[in-house]
Amino acid sequence: MAQTNFVAVAADDWYQRRRQDDEGEFFRKVADQGPRKGQGGSTRQGIYVFSAGGILLGYRNHHDPDVMRQFLLDSLKNWQKLPARERIPRAVQVGDVGKVDRQYHRELPKGGAIVNVYARILDRTADGEFCPGTCPFPGGDRSSHDHLWLLPEDINALVPAGPKVGDRVNVPERLAVRIGRFHLVDNTRGEPPAWSRGQMREGKLHAVVDSVKGDLVTLKLDGAYLLTTQAGPQSDRGFEARFLGCIAVNTATRSLERFDAVAVGDHWGQGPFTRGARPGRTPLGVAFALSRGDAAADRVPPQAAREWQAYVQAER
Amino acid sequence: MKSFVGLGIAVLAWPAAAAAQPPALDQAQFTKLLAVIKPDQQTEKWQQIPWSSSLWEARRQAAREGKPILLWEMDGHPLGCV
Numbered sequence: 338m339a340q341t342n343f344v345a346v347a348a349d350d351w352y353q354r355r356r357q358d359d360e361g362e363f364f365r366k367v368a369d370q371g372p373r374k375g376q377g378g379s380t381r382q383g384i385y386v387f388s389a390g391g392i393l394l395g396y397r398n399h400h401d402p403d404v405m406r407q408f409l410l411d412s413l414k415n416w417q418k419l420p421a422r423e424r425i426p427r428a429v430q431v432g433d434v435g436k437v438d439r440q441y442h443r444e445l446p447k448g449g450a451i452v453n454v455y456a457r458i459l460d461r462t463a464d465g466e467f468c469p470g471t472c473p474f475p476g477g478d479r480s481s482h483d484h485l486w487l488l489p490e491d492i493n494a495l496v497p498a499g500p501k502v503g504d505r506v507n508v509p510e511r512l513a514v515r516i517g518r519f520h521l522v523d524n525t526r527g528e529p530p531a532w533s534r535g536q537m538r539e540g541k542l543h544a545v546v547d548s549v550k551g552d553l554v555t556l557k558l559d560g561a562y563l564l565t566t567q568a569g570p571q572s573d574r575g576f577e578a579r580f581l582g583c584i585a586v587n588t589a590t591r592s593l594e595r596f597d598a599v600a601v602g603d604h605w606g607q608g609p610f611t612r613g614a615r616p617g618r619t620p621l622g623v624a625f626a627l628s629r630g631d632a633a634a635d636r637v638p639p640q641a642a643r644e645w646q647a648y649v650q651a652e653r
Numbered sequence: 654m655k656s657f658v659g660l661g662i663a664v665l666a667w668p669a670a671a672a673a674q675p676p677a678l679d680q681a682q683f684t685k686l687l688a689v690i691k692p693d694q695q696t697e698k699w700q701q702i703p704w705s706s707s708l709w710e711a712r713r714q715a716a717r718e719g720k721p722i723l724l725w726e727m728d729g730h731p732l733g734c735v
Contacts, residue, residue: 339702343723346711347704349730360709364726385724389716409723416721426719434709457690467682467689480692482733528729559677581678599686601678624690633706637733 338409343386347633350382351643356441359434363391371396386412388419389429400475443638443645448489450593451628451635454520455480459601459620467601467620474526474613481524484639485516485625488649492593496586497546500554506544508558513542515651517562519641521576521600523621529608531641532564534653539563542580552589558582558598566606574606576621598625704732 339345353364354375365381368374370393373381383398384405395412399405422428445451457480458470471478494509517540518532542560549555558580565575582598604621607614628635642648678686694700705711708724715722725731 339723342720344711344715344718344720345702345704345723345725346708347706347725347727347731348708350726350728353708353726360707363712364708364724367724380728382727385726386721387724388721389712394721412721412723424719424721427717428719429716431709431713431716455691459689467686469689479696480690482692484733579678581683583683597687599678599683599690601686622686622690624687626687626691632700633704634700634732637706637730640729640733 338406342413343409349637350380352441352443354378354381356438358436358438358442361438361441366391367393384408386416388416388423389431390423392419392423394419443642445486445630445636445638446488448492448591450487450492450596451630452485452487452596453626453628453635454483454485454623455626456483456523456525456621456623457481458523458525458615459622461620467622470615470620472613472615477526477613479525482634483520483524484628484635484637485520486639486642486648487512487593487596489591492586493591495544495556495584495593496588496591497554497556500546500549500588502546502549504546506546506556508542508544511650511652513540513560515648516542516580517564518651519639519648520625521562521564521578521623523576523604523607523611523614524640525621526607526611526613528640529611534651536566537562537564538568544584547583552587553585553594554588555583555585555595558584562600562602572606574608576602576604578602578621578623582625593627596625596627599623706730706732 353361367385367387368381373383375381383396386395387393394415395408397408416424458472458478459467460470462468491509491512495506497504497506514537517537522529540562542558544556544558547555547557560580562578562580565572578600579602580600585595587594600623603618605618630636639648711722
């Protein structure tokens with residue numbers, strides 16, 4: 338039903354409720370017709386159905402599929418009640434978007450790269466192999482999604498000059514810290530706090546040239562991270578992980594052609610919005626894979642990019 | 654640019670934790686872990702819906718096609734946060 342009867346769109350309310358531009362004003366005009374009017378800057382999150390002209394047809398925020406199915410059916414009935422001037426094709430004219438509030442709009446800089454990031458709780462089989470983990474928290478056993486953005490200068494720094502197998506390549510500190518602070522997090526049950534610069538107790542990333550085939554240079558990444566909320570073994574939240582990866586860069590186009598990596602280790606504790614963690618230290622895995630950026634979901638900015646300067650200059 | 658190669662940031666690191674550092678991964682573990690951690694497409698049915706990530710573009714499409722807009726609006730982007 339969502340595919341055929343609606344135009345489906347997803348958005349991060351943190352940006353939408355703040356942006357002072359055509360899109361933000363249109364969204365708030367719709368949301369103000371519903372129960373969440375954003376008093377005091379509060380969230381307007383939920384599922385909305387409305388017309389292109391901005392008439393709200395329904396609002397719910399519920400996890401039960403049956404409730405949401407009925408909500409969609411009721412919203413379609415409300416849609417059919419609209420006058421023709423509100424619902425027949427091309428009856429409503431929508432022009433190009435005007436001003437864009439750059440403070441609350443994120444775009445990958447030209448020449449940058451998107452890396453999909455997935456986290457999943459893990460268990461060990463009887464023979465010690467990692468396997469998908471289980472937990473009582475609904476959906477907590479599924480992979481989470483986020484994106485790592487590499488800026489053109491990050492990629493340039495990974496392109497070695499005159500590479501030979503065995504050469505060491507500098508990994509920019511800002512990139513190694515960005516990965517640690519913002520992407521080695523347990524976001525399997527919701528939005529976790531990122532690590533502060535001081536909470537990154539240890540972070541090592543080594544890159545070594547593994548092969549050179551024409552313009553394509555493959556690098557092996559190896560490293561270790563220790564991230565904890567407090568110094569000392571009694572820290573209430575932490576992640577101690579090993580990191581292994583393989584990336585490839587094209588020295589002619591200075592583009593990233595491959596970024597496969599995993600971080601795995603013991604995670605413990607939870608954040609204010611990620612309650613329901615398994616007790617004690619339990620295995621968590623984070624996987625990285627280069628994205629072509631074809632799907633809208635791939636182009637969603639990194640969760641931590643809300644604080645843009647902190648994200649791109651993570652080492653400061 | 655600061656180099657991070659071989660640089661262990663050991664701010665307030667403590668010996669007990671360092672001693673318990675997990676072992677390095679080998680290539681076989683790496684390949685298996687990538688497969689284990691990545692999402693199972695069978696459980697990712699929401700990806701079958703052609704979501705747009707631009708409300709304005711969705712609005713233009715809805716006007717053009719004569720359809721209502723379904724907006725999934727969350728604190729944390731539904732397509733890429735958790």
